[in-house]
Amino acid sequence: MARREQHWWLGPTACTGSLSGPVDVKDLLNATNTDKVVNCDKVQLRILGLSFAGWDVVASAALALYAALAARLKR
Secondary structure, eight states, X not given: OOOGXXXXXXXXXXXXXXXXXXXXXXXXXXXXXHSOOOOTTSOOOOBTTBOHHHHHHHHHHHHHHHXXXXXXXXX
């Protein structure tokens, strides 16, 4: 299963966000001391060995199989 978390292909070089106006340097320094940084290239949660991206692939494959089988049914 191809997932960005497994480093199979290049993604963004950094986790980014948007700024909503002028930023004060003191506010940025305070944020670095109080905010917890979450790495965007690490799997945050695994369920039965798969990340949420992996479960998306499983669910998409199951839905595609169901759609293909439903399309073959005679009405």
